[in-house]
Amino acid sequence: MTITSSDNNIGLYVHVPFCLRKCRYCDFLSFECRDDRALHQYANALMREIETRYEEWPYKVVDTVYIGGGTPSILSETDMKHIMECITDNFTVVDGSEITIEVNPATIDEKKLETYLAAGINRISIGTQSFDNSILNMLGRVHNKNDALNAIRLAKKAGFKNINVDMMFGIPGQTLKMWRDSLRQCIFLRPEHISLYSLQIEEGTPFYQMMEKGTIDPVSENVDRTMYHDALDMLENAGYHHYEISNAALPGFESRHNLKYWSYKEYLGMGLGASSFIGGYRFKNTSSMLEYVNFIKQGLPPVKKEDVENYSLRDEMGIYVFTALRKREGFDIRDFEETFGTDFFYVYDPMLITKLRGLIKMDGFVMKLTDKGLDVSNQVMAEFV
Amino acid sequence: MSDYKQYIRNFSIIAHIDHGKSTLADRMIEMTGTVSHRDMRDQYLDNMELERERGITIKLQTTRMVFHSKDGNEYIFNLIDTPGHVDFTYEVSRSLAACEGAVLVVDATQGVEAQTLANVYLAMDEDLEIMPVLNKIDLPSARPDEVRDEIEEVIGVEAQDAPLVSAKEGTGVDELLEEIVQKIPAPSGDENARLKALIFDSYYDNYKGVVIYTRIFDGQVKEGDMIRLMNTNKKYEVTEVGVYSPGPVECNCLRAGEVGYICASIKHVADARVGDTITLDDAPADEPLPGYKKVPSMVYCGIYPAEGEKYENVKDALEKLQVNDAAFHFEPETSTALGYGFRCGFLGLLHMEIIVERLEREFDLSVITTSPSVIYRVVKNDGTVVMVQNPSNLPDPMEIDHVEEPMVRADIMVPKEYVGSIMEICQERRGRMIHMEYITKTRVNLHYDMPLNEVIYDFFDALKSKTRGYGSLDYEFTKYEPSKVVKLDILLNKEIVDAFSMIVHESKAYARGRFVCEKLKEIIPKHQFEVPIQASIGQKIIARETVRAYRKDVIAKCYGGDISRKKKLLEKQKEGKKRMRQFGTVEVPQEAFTAVLKYDDNK
Numbered sequence: 001m002t003i004t005s006s007d008n009n010i011g012l013y014v015h016v017p018f019c020l021r022k023c024r025y026c027d028f029l030s031f032e033c034r035d036d037r038a039l040h041q042y043a044n045a046l047m048r049e050i051e052t053r054y055e056e057w058p059y060k061v062v063d064t065v066y067i068g069g070g071t072p073s074i075l076s077e078t079d080m081k082h083i084m085e086c087i088t089d090n091f092t093v094v095d096g097s098e099i100t101i102e103v104n105p106a107t108i109d110e111k112k113l114e115t116y117l118a119a120g121i122n123r124i125s126i127g128t129q130s131f132d133n134s135i136l137n138m139l140g141r142v143h144n145k146n147d148a149l150n151a152i153r154l155a156k157k158a159g160f161k162n163i164n165v166d167m168m169f170g171i172p173g174q175t176l177k178m179w180r181d182s183l184r185q186c187i188f189l190r191p192e193h194i195s196l197y198s199l200q201i202e203e204g205t206p207f208y209q210m211m212e213k214g215t216i217d218p219v220s221e222n223v224d225r226t227m228y229h230d231a232l233d234m235l236e237n238a239g240y241h242h243y244e245i246s247n248a249a250l251p252g253f254e255s256r257h258n259l260k261y262w263s264y265k266e267y268l269g270m271g272l273g274a275s276s277f278i279g280g281y282r283f284k285n286t287s288s289m290l291e292y293v294n295f296i297k298q299g300l301p302p303v304k305k306e307d308v309e310n311y312s313l314r315d316e317m318g319i320y321v322f323t324a325l326r327k328r329e330g331f332d333i334r335d336f337e338e339t340f341g342t343d344f345f346y347v348y349d350p351m352l353i354t355k356l357r358g359l360i361k362m363d364g365f366v367m368k369l370t371d372k373g374l375d376v377s378n379q380v381m382a383e384f385v
Numbered sequence: 386m387s388d389y390k391q392y393i394r395n396f397s398i399i400a401h402i403d404h405g406k407s408t409l410a411d412r413m414i415e416m417t418g419t420v421s422h423r424d425m426r427d428q429y430l431d432n433m434e435l436e437r438e439r440g441i442t443i444k445l446q447t448t449r450m451v452f453h454s455k456d457g458n459e460y461i462f463n464l465i466d467t468p469g470h471v472d473f474t475y476e477v478s479r480s481l482a483a484c485e486g487a488v489l490v491v492d493a494t495q496g497v498e499a500q501t502l503a504n505v506y507l508a509m510d511e512d513l514e515i516m517p518v519l520n521k522i523d524l525p526s527a528r529p530d531e532v533r534d535e536i537e538e539v540i541g542v543e544a545q546d547a548p549l550v551s552a553k554e555g556t557g558v559d560e561l562l563e564e565i566v567q568k569i570p571a572p573s574g575d576e577n578a579r580l581k582a583l584i585f586d587s588y589y590d591n592y593k594g595v596v597i598y599t600r601i602f603d604g605q606v607k608e609g610d611m612i613r614l615m616n617t618n619k620k621y622e623v624t625e626v627g628v629y630s631p632g633p634v635e636c637n638c639l640r641a642g643e644v645g646y647i648c649a650s651i652k653h654v655a656d657a658r659v660g661d662t663i664t665l666d667d668a669p670a671d672e673p674l675p676g677y678k679k680v681p682s683m684v685y686c687g688i689y690p691a692e693g694e695k696y697e698n699v700k701d702a703l704e705k706l707q708v709n710d711a712a713f714h715f716e717p718e719t720s721t722a723l724g725y726g727f728r729c730g731f732l733g734l735l736h737m738e739i740i741v742e743r744l745e746r747e748f749d750l751s752v753i754t755t756s757p758s759v760i761y762r763v764v765k766n767d768g769t770v771v772m773v774q775n776p777s778n779l780p781d782p783m784e785i786d787h788v789e790e791p792m793v794r795a796d797i798m799v800p801k802e803y804v805g806s807i808m809e810i811c812q813e814r815r816g817r818m819i820h821m822e823y824i825t826k827t828r829v830n831l832h833y834d835m836p837l838n839e840v841i842y843d844f845f846d847a848l849k850s851k852t853r854g855y856g857s858l859d860y861e862f863t864k865y866e867p868s869k870v871v872k873l874d875i876l877l878n879k880e881i882v883d884a885f886s887m888i889v890h891e892s893k894a895y896a897r898g899r900f901v902c903e904k905l906k907e908i909i910p911k912h913q914f915e916v917p918i919q920a921s922i923g924q925k926i927i928a929r930e931t932v933r934a935y936r937k938d939v940i941a942k943c944y945g946g947d948i949s950r951k952k953k954l955l956e957k958q959k960e961g962k963k964r965m966r967q968f969g970t971v972e973v974p975q976e977a978f979t980a981v982l983k984y985d986d987n988k
Contacts, residue, residue: 013946198939221936245939261946275947282949309949319948322955376913376938382958 009094010057010278011064011260012087014046015271015285016072020107024140024210027202029273029287030070042272042289043079045296047086049270052301054090057268057278062091064257065099067121073103077115084119093120098256100125100164105151106143113158123255124155125164125195131185132178135171140206152189162253164193169231170224171199172207172216179227180234187238192253196231196246198224225375245326245374262323264339272302282309313340315385317347322381325360330368348384356380390642391571395463395600396516397480399508400490401498401857405520409490409552410448410466416558417450417462419630447480447586447598447644448631454566462565463644465585467504478507479585479659483600483644486514486569488561489542493519493527493549496535496828499798499857505540516568517544518561523551531825539824572642579670580604580612582639582647582663589708593625595651596633599663600644602674607638611666612649615673619656620666621649682730683791683862684737684841685774687718687755687884688744689726691975692966694751696725702748703727706740713740718775722884722968723753728775731757734841753966753975756887759837762789762865776886779872782923789865791837794819797848799856801829806851814839815890835860836868836890873898875905876919877971884978898928901981908977910961911935916971 018033019026033039065087072080080101087093100123101116116124128148130136136144143151155163165186169179186194201207201218210216219227232242240248244262247255260267269276273287284307286292295302311319317340324331333344340347353362359373359380373380400406450462465480481487487508491497508515517536519529529549536544548564550557586598606612610623627635628645639645651657662673690699703715713736715729731737737757744750760774764786773779795816799807804821808831811818816835824830835844840860848856873894875885889897898920905918909932920928940951965972 198937200940225936261948267946269946275949277946277948284947284949315952318955319952322951323948374939375936378938378940378955378958379913382955382962385952385955385959 008061009063009265010060011066011257011265011267012062012091013257013267013269013271013274013276014050014065014067014072014083014087015269015274016042016046016067016069016075017272017289018042018069018074019071020074020104020142021140024138024206025199025201027205028070031289033074036076039075040079043075043083045293046271047083048296048299049302050083050086050090052296052299053268053270056301060091060266060268060278062087062093063097064260065093065097066257067099067101068125069102071104071107071127072101073107073112077112080112081115081119084121088120098123098162100255100257102127103151104143105147108151108154110154110158113154113160117159122160123162123164124160125166125193126151126155126191128152128165128186129168130171130174130178131182132174135174135178135182138171138173139168149189152191162193163191164195164255165189165191166195166197167231168197168199169227170219172211172218174219174227176223176227176230180230183231183234187234187240190250193247193249193255194235194240196228196248198228198246228375229371243328245328245369245377259327262326264320264323282311283307314347316340318385321348321384325367325369325377325381325384328368330363330366332365333367334365352383356383389640390574392458393461393463393572393642394486394565394569395465395484395572395642395644396486396488396565396569397465397467397477397484397508397513398488398490399467399477399481399501399504400520401492401495401501401504404490404492404495404498404501405552406490407466409488409518409520409550409558410464412552412555412558413462413464413562414448414450414631416555416562417452419448419450447629449628449644450630452562452566455563456566460566461643462562465644477504478511481508481511481513483583483585484511484513485572486516486565488565489515489517489536489540490520490552491517491532491536493522493529493532494524495855496528496532497539497798497824499796499830499859502539502796502798503859505542514569515540515542516564517542517547519547519549520552522549523554523556535825574602574641576603576605576641578603578641579668580606580663580665581670581674582606583674584614584657584659584661584663586659587657587708589705590648593648593650595648595653595657595708597647597649597651597657597663598644599639599647601639601641603641603670604665605638605640606647606663606665612647612663613666613669614657614661615664615669616658616661617656621651623647623649682712682714682732682760683837684731684733684757684759685728686731686737686757687720687723687726687775688715688729688741689720689723689753689755689884691751691753692963698748699727699744699750699752702744702750703729705748706743710740712736720755720777720883722882723755723966726753730774734845751975753884753978755884755978756981757841758888759791759841761791761870761888764789773888776872776888777883779888782871787867788870790868790870792834792863792866793837793840793860794863795833795835795840795858795860797831797833797856797858798824799829799831799852801827803852803856804829804831807831807848807856810844810847810851811835814844815892834863836866837862838870838888838890871922873901874921875901876917876921877905877909877968877973878916879919880969881921882968882973885981894922895927898922902928902930904981905973905977906930906932908980909971909973910965912971914970 017030019030022032099121101121102125104127129139131145131148133145167183167186201211211218235242235248241251242248243254266278268278272292273285275284283303285302286304292302320336336344359370360367361370369377398406398410447465452460452462454460467477467480519532521527522529533544548557548561550561581603582599582601584597584599587595590596607626608623611620612623613620625635625648626639627633664670690696707713712732715727718728719725741754744752758774758776760772763771763773765784766786797807811833816833819832819834821829821831845858848858869891870888871891871894873887873889874881902918902920911932913934915934916932918930919926964975966975
């Protein structure tokens with residue numbers, strides 16, 4: 001299967017799989033690490049991968065970079081500076097690119113922020129989650145409310161003009177009022193971008209065990225949805241544009257990197273376990289650190305054969321639709337038809353529109369989720385895969 | 386020529402389930418060199434994948450072995466391996482009728498079990514020589530002396546010099562083979578008399594047509610003979626005769642006393658019914674062999690094609706299964722909830738489970754089964770009698786004078802410490818104790834009169850669970866008895882789903898209604914609207930549960946562009962939906978139909 005996106009500019013994703021401490025809800029690929037040498041070694045391996053990857057895709061032009069984790073800010077300033085240099089030295093990164101780094105409020109200071117800016121990073125995403133100490137404690141975050149406030153203040157002061165704040169709801173013990181208060185606090189600080197995540201208690205996490213034992217009660221679906229829709233109202237009233245299921249931004253500050261994921265654009269992931277969609281291929285780097293390091297030592301892309309997906313055209317169509325439906329503006333089925341060279345309603349039964357009535361709507365050629373559809377988006381998306 | 390018969394031994398191995406029957410058969414096959422050691426695999430005769438997996442024998446198998454005895458002669462052993470579960474009594478009786486003797490395998494650690502007894506009685510009915518063998522003597526917990534006494538006391542056969550074997554390790558098997566020569570009588574019969582051969586099994590082969598397993602009692606049969614099946618009175622030309630060793634080996638002819646197979650281009654298995662007598666068309670025998678014991682279906686249920694499955698495919702598969710299984714039969718029926726399907730009759734619950742599993746595995750079909758039911762005898766006000774095996778066919782209560790339900794006599798053998806809990810579960814199931822006897826100091830045989838209805842639901846599971854697997858059960862239909870039964874309906878979103886309807890005793894209706902509602906609540910996924918689940922008797926609602934509407938079904942985070950992970954999740958969700966059955970606006974997973982029947986330890 002080879003489909004190349006019409007827009008040739010790609011996004012780069014760089015994964016840093018380390019945290020000071022693993023949060024209780026976290027099932028991402030991330031390890032607790034306080035060993036500076038190990039972090040430094042990883043940074044070196046990552047740079048080797050960046051070089052290898054560039055050689056694979058030398059003709060690709062980059063217009064977004066996203067350094068995510070884990071906690072990328074756990075790396076030393078020097079290492080981060082070198083990683084950024086490595087990216088810009090190798091890849092063609094266009095002027096005005098959106099370059100984001102994720103940080104944990106407890107791991108940044110003025111000096112780090114200045115280094116980031118100097119290295120070309122122009123967007124910062126702060127993993128605040130809440131402004132309530134009891135909730136932060138519950139989540140097992142390493143920071144408290146003051147750290148969170150301070151981090152945002154520091155970022156502004158340092159000169160970041162594009163700040164995202166992550167907020168989480170549906171947390172055991174969190175009341176509607178606690179959530180509204182936290183979000184109000186967040187809006188008051190006026191970050192350019194706010195992400196809203198509904199907590200999912202995933203198997204294998206400490207939260208899951210606690211739930212099994214009965215020491216925590218998951219928030220009811222009703223409360224969770226009330227929190228979500230309350231948040232959307234508050235954000236809308238404050239002038240934020242709810243542009244994707246879990247994201248809102250002041251106009252013009254929608255995350256261009258994240259939108260690539262939802263708009264069938266190409267991206268290249270580097271670092272442990274990072275995913276890519278490029279040149280018509282979807283693949284994923286190995287999640288084993290040992291394997292990763294071995295691949296890199298041999299100068300090979302760190303991808304095992306079985307981690308290259310072999311999707312059919314029909315699979316890709318499903319991906320196109322379910323990712324695009326995450327956007328509030330939905331998608332134009334003519335764009336779908338142009339991408340795949342086939343009629344949308346040849347692939348999908350027109351009766352689906354009737355079946356999903358109330359959950360999706362058609363606006364001319366544009367298909368999107370309704371407000372109700374937002375709450376049960378999986379039900380809708382499952383129909384298209 | 387006339388003395389060939391004295392070198393033939395036809396025998397079965399009978400045992401309680403798990404006492405090592407198939408392992409012993411394996412060892413015999415191996416030690417007589419019938420199958421080379423290299424080609425040997427465990428439980429050689431259990432061909433079906435299902436049999437190997439469950440470790441049980443479902444279908445009888447036959448194999449011919451050549452044994453070189455110490456007396457210098459060569460003997461032909463025809464071993465007919467039989468199923469061991471209570472449901473397959475019929476299959477056991479068929480194979481026993483083809484033998485002169487039976488090797489009775491008793492586990493030297495466990496002793497005599499209910500099924501052992503039942504099988505021994507069947508063998509005695511056929512006048513077979515019974516030869517007890519103690520198996521598993523390699524285990525430290527073996528207590529051969531006690532078990533010997535037990536066999537003599539309970540079964541009444543001489544057991545002091547019963548061979549001690551370990552089928553697993555092969556010890557004692559040689560001696561056992563010699564003993565078979567000594568103890569089991571050679572077949573009688575006259576190869577010059579008119580042909581009389583018994584069909585004791587058959588299966589359909591795509592190339593040869595129906596392959597009949599037969600025991601020749603008199604006369605002989607060869608390729609080219611015109612045979613007549615005395616029951617159906619149909620004629621066929623024999624295309625092949627042979628023996629199983631254990632694969633098919635063609636031979637010139639089968640003579641009196643021998644066991645083998647016959648092919649005669651028979652297209653329909655229904656034409657070669659097990660139990661029929663084969664004779665020659667131009668020189669027929671005067672009368673057929675005494676008929677086999679006909680076992681009626683005890684349990685009925687509906688089998689319906691699942692969503693997307695073709696009715697015709699299910700029909701074809703059922704027909705093919707019926708070929709090999711005279712105890713199984715089916716007829717078309719319709720359900721408002723499930724559409725076109727079949728009402729099927731089985732010997733018992735295991736038999737039913739096996740047929741359904743075979744449909745799924747061997748024929749790759751996906752089917753839905755409805756609540757199993759026994760046959761009720763309904764006497765109407767005008768005196769007419771209707772036999773009802775489908776709850777939907779129960780006449781209007783106003784027209785019914787009374788209903789009778791089938792009763793069984795259940796023999797339950799348990800170690801004495803479990804007697805209390807067994808009495809409890811029998812009482813819960815409306816059992817009446819007839820009497821109780823001590824077989825040995827530690828083991829008790831309980832005799833109960835019980836409604837079959839109660840036995841088929843979950844009795845066996847409950848028995849196993851309460852006795853940690855030590856309890857064993859055998860039952861036999863006795864009579865119909867008046868009973869206060871009612872029809873229990875299940876409503877989803879206020880609509881009756883006939884596939885869930887069942888006939889239950891009045892005293893059980895509330896508990897069962899509640900149980901089914903609770904179970905369905907666990908199984909039916911949340912919908913976009915509330916789904917009430919109700920149980921009713923007539924117009925009266927006796928239990929209710931509600932599946933709340935879901936408000937949320939989202940994955941908020943889709944991290945770092947890992948689209949594949951999300952795709953897999955969505956695919957799984959979609960796959961789950963496919964296995965759902967739509968009733969009006971309510972989607973019900975197919976496993977709901979079996980889940981409402983399972984025994985629940987906490988109840």
